[in-house]
Amino acid sequence: MKRKKISMKDISKELGISITTISFIVNNKAENKISKEVIKKVEDYIQKVGYKPNSSAQSLRTGKSKSIVFMAEDISDPFFSAIAKQMEEIAFKNGYNIIYCSTENDRERTLELLTLFKGQVDAFIITPPENFENDLRKLIYEDQQTVMVFDRYFKNFKHNYVVLENFEGAQKAVTGFYESGRRNIAFVGIDSQLSPLVERHEGYLNMINKLQLPAYELFLKFDQVKTPTGMAAISNFLEENPNIDSILFATNNLAINGLRVIREKQIKIPEDLAIISFDERDVFELYSPPISVIAQPISELAKELINGTLEILASKKEKMHFFTKILPGELIVRDSLHKVKNLSSS
Amino acid sequence: MKRKKISMKDISKELGISITTISFIVNNKAENKISKEVIKKVEDYIQKVGYKPNSSAQSLRTGKSKSIVFMAEDISDPFFSAIAKQMEEIAFKNGYNIIYCSTENDRERTLELLTLFKGQVDAFIITPPENFENDLRKLIYEDQQTVMVFDRYFKNFKHNYVVLENFEGAQKAVTGFYESGRRNIAFVGIDSQLSPLVERHEGYLNMINKLQLPAYELFLKFDQVKTPTGMAAISNFLEENPNIDSILFATNNLAINGLRVIREKQIKIPEDLAIISFDERDVFELYSPPISVIAQPISELAKELINGTLEILASKKEKMHFFTKILPGELIVRDSLHKVKNLSSS
């Protein structure tokens, strides 16, 4: 069958028409330069032989690769992979490929990935790891790369980003606990400077203070979150603070490890302890009892991320203003948060 | 800062050395052609200015893009995204990018994706959708693309693939049920011709027959799996067969919908019903009680997939034999499968 890849030169030769003309037609720039007949002839031939432009040659000539890299913290995390999927769909419709990789929240690794991709992709959609502020600034302001930051952001310099309303999300959670009758509300977070972690904590504290409640706080190290060490820490925390009647977990992984502890200790949810976690995840809905969450609006986040990025890419160098979106999370109330007073009647 | 991207020509001019020489040095082909001093000089300069070859130009010249597309059924599915993550890591170390997309098990969509990527990537790692046999054969034998098939395979023509030992996996599950004292073992599957679905069913039937047990079977339509309609079907199935004491779910999504039904009907696991599902998923481990599974060896699958693909790409056109791997699943016994006789004592 068709063995050799066909090029514009081949078409040119076959049809006795210059390469330039072919190119115009292929790129829909023939409108007022080339006659209808020639256009038709070329288009028909292209159709017939199934010609497809060589993208390397296009990239070489135009300097645009039509691909974007998505550097997630962990592409196998359901949150990031859901975002990835929806972005890919939109990107594809706009003629862009998405390459993915995982930073593992590791600065060195991220830098390595970055240098590999620099010059090879048109844009970076990235969840910067811890301590990446300066590297990111360099990437944007020195290397002049198109960068969309996701999930977390920095205050000390301007950049494009799409993030959640973390502060308000935490407030909503605390309010939810309060309204269900809880008065000893704990926060389990991560010892990190990343904006969502900081803001979730601040939102918690803010509302606790407003309500004049006592604060109970536990912070795990980043690398303990998914480990038995992390479980032990949570376990201790609960033992040392027996009057805690509710916990807000700052991330889904934290909550999952928390649930392991709670199950082990045979603590009853929501009777003994009410639970809210950040981030939706199917295990929360299926858990017994179902766990309440502050859900991130995944579709909207993905849309803003990719559309924002495409918009920036399209706007050439017209120094458009920075693209920043802060989307609200939604408190989804499930059985893990049933009102205290209702418990006796159920 | 460094505004303009630097090229071999620039280095050539700056150092008064021919482009050819630069190229040899950059590609480590200078060994016995270029003097140590020149090599050193060029390498130092490259280091200093941070030169990086333009990958479009390389692709154009060599005809290799150094990228692979991973067409998963659904990249947001934890199984596929876990595979994706591990493949990416290995690919990266070998100088390859991975582009991803989701077929949604939709033939038209997959064909569209395929034509986009044809010629643009060096290889396809793909989970072909339903009814894709002929399209896949064409892709491999007419278009002569490098293709690695994943998760499912076809019997009627040779191709590279990596799949699970589905038949044996189902056997293990049935045996597990049997050994825990169950005698009325049901199979909930999907009405599909895809090899894993067919083989899981066959494995179930085979072992049921061997053990001389009655078969109870339910097949959902593919698009009902995650829906309330699917739940209703499972619910009916259970009502119509009240003596079923165990269910093997052919996929994790099936099991998840099944668990919803079971929770709704307040059926007790494992007292009233033992459960095993194909595919590991964190919700299974965290569920109360934890759900037993036939786990796929994710790391091994990912390694075989990407290493196999890289191997084929490296072996040029030497018509190597087809790369086929069939990896065993592991029955992970959790509380959903406790022995019947033990129940009274617990």
Add this chain to the structure above:
DNA sequence: GCTGCCTAGTAAAACGTTTTACTATACCGT
């Protein structure tokens, strides 16, 4: 009959590599 301006199209350079075929010099044995 000339200028100017359309229309429909083309020639050729450029993008940044890789690779083949070549050259210039030196040295060595006879």
Add this chain to the structure above:
DNA sequence: ACGGTATAGTAAAACGTTTTACTAGGCAGC
């Protein structure tokens, strides 16, 4: 002094596009 060969390097073509600047011819206006 000569051929042979090893060493160190280079010139130039090719990959397949896009795009700028051009042309050939026709026609309108005067």
